[in-house]
Amino acid sequence: MFPLQTSKPETYSMRIRKAVFPVAGLGTRFLPATKAIPKEMLPVVDRPVIQHVVDEARAAGIEHFIFVTGRNKGTIEDHFDIAFELDHTLASRNRHADLALLADDLPGAGQTSFTRQQAPLGLGHAVWCARELVGDEPFAVLLPDMLHHGIEPCLKGMIEQHTKTGANSVSVYAVPMEQTPSYGIIDAVPLADGSQQIRNMVEKPAAGTAPSNLAISGRYVLSPKIFDILGRQQKGAGGEIQLTDAMLTLLETEKFLAHVFDGEVFDTGTKIGFLTANVAYALARPEFGSLARSEIEKLLARRQNT
Ligand code: UTP
Numbered sequence: 001m002f003p004l005q006t007s008k009p010e011t012y013s014m015r016i017r018k019a020v021f022p023v024a025g026l027g028t029r030f031l032p033a034t035k036a037i038p039k040e041m042l043p044v045v046d047r048p049v050i051q052h053v054v055d056e057a058r059a060a061g062i063e064h065f066i067f068v069t070g071r072n073k074g075t076i077e078d079h080f081d082i083a084f085e086l087d088h089t090l091a092s093r094n095r096h097a098d099l100a101l102l103a104d105d106l107p108g109a110g111q112t113s114f115t116r117q118q119a120p121l122g123l124g125h126a127v128w129c130a131r132e133l134v135g136d137e138p139f140a141v142l143l144p145d146m147l148h149h150g151i152e153p154c155l156k157g158m159i160e161q162h163t164k165t166g167a168n169s170v171s172v173y174a175v176p177m178e179q180t181p182s183y184g185i186i187d188a189v190p191l192a193d194g195s196q197q198i199r200n201m202v203e204k205p206a207a208g209t210a211p212s213n214l215a216i217s218g219r220y221v222l223s224p225k226i227f228d229i230l231g232r233q234q235k236g237a238g239g240e241i242q243l244t245d246a247m248l249t250l251l252e253t254e255k256f257l258a259h260v261f262d263g264e265v266f267d268t269g270t271k272i273g274f275l276t277a278n279v280a281y282a283l284a285r286p287e288f289g290s291l292a293r294s295e296i297e298k299l300l301a302r303r304q305n306t
Contacts, residue, residue, distance in 0.1 A: 017062065019155070020139060024069055024126050024129075029270055030042075036072070048079060049144060056154060058107070060156040067080075068126045070116060086102075128227060147281075148261055148265055149263050154263070161221075170258055171217045177210065185212060185214065197258075200251075220243075266280065
């Protein structure tokens with residue numbers, strides 16, 4: 001546990017313009033689907049997982065989208081580019097609604113950057129690979145396999161919190177206490193304004209030892225000081241350079257607040273999380289949510305009768 005940081009000069013309050021999307025992981029929990037296809041390109045309903053996360057960042061006001069990619073991730077770059085031949089064919093067939101759909105999903109020209117993590121040395125190392133593109137300003141990190149489904153985009157609330165306080169921010173959500181050994185869990189103290197200041201983060205605590213039931217959900221707003229720390233960071237759990245280890249070092253000098261996300265969180269990097277996300281997002285779609293519901297109900301009824 002670390003002493004609570006209060007000093008103002010240690011925090012940055014600058015507009016959050018840039019977001020880092022670490023997409024260089026191997027996705028081994030989703031084999032064989034991810035042998036040739038990046039897990040970030042698997043669709044949740046009709047949009048790749050990565051598009052949902054970029055949409056969240058855009059809704060939060062992000063202007064520059066930095067992807068840390070690896071081998072076999074080229075389709076992500078293609079997805080965020082104009083597909084000239086496809087556009088041409090759609091235009092010649094008067095498919096204007098489809099053209100508009102594709103155009104809406106694209107960040108503007110010059111708003112995306114791609115850099116390579118040359119070896120999958122861990123999430124912390126992937127974030128460090130973005131240091132030259134981020135520069136000396138606070139920035140967001142969004143783990144693309146974690147989908148946040150709610151009324152308010154998760155990152156938007158975090159950026160608002162950062163704007164008010166200048167503090168680093170980590171998104172969390174409540175999980176059943178008995179499931180805490182599967183997550184990164186925070187230890188936080190409530191502040192007078194209703195927010196929660198983080199004093200420790202514990203990766204996969206042993207059963208019965210978790211300091212809370214608030215699990216880290218894969219959205220961060222961080223000061224650029226994290227890059228110096230990551231540059232010196234030794235390998236941690238799993239032989240990888242861990243972002244959480246670097247955040248714990250930063251916690252010694254800077255304030256971290258928790259942003260409790262009010263909605264559902266799906267880990268689409270796991271098979272069951274991916275399937276559940278597809279059901280939840282399909283049910284929420286105005287144009288076919290009720291049809292999806294009746295198909296699921298029919299399916300369940302058939303299973304009950306056999
Ligand atoms: P995960 O551990 O969930 O992703 O990392 P993974 O390594 O792709 O998955 P498994 O465990 O083999 O199934 C969390 C995030 O960090 C990125 C991943 O792409 C994912 O978005 N990551 C992880 C990197 O970019 N580089 C790494 O070296 C490790």
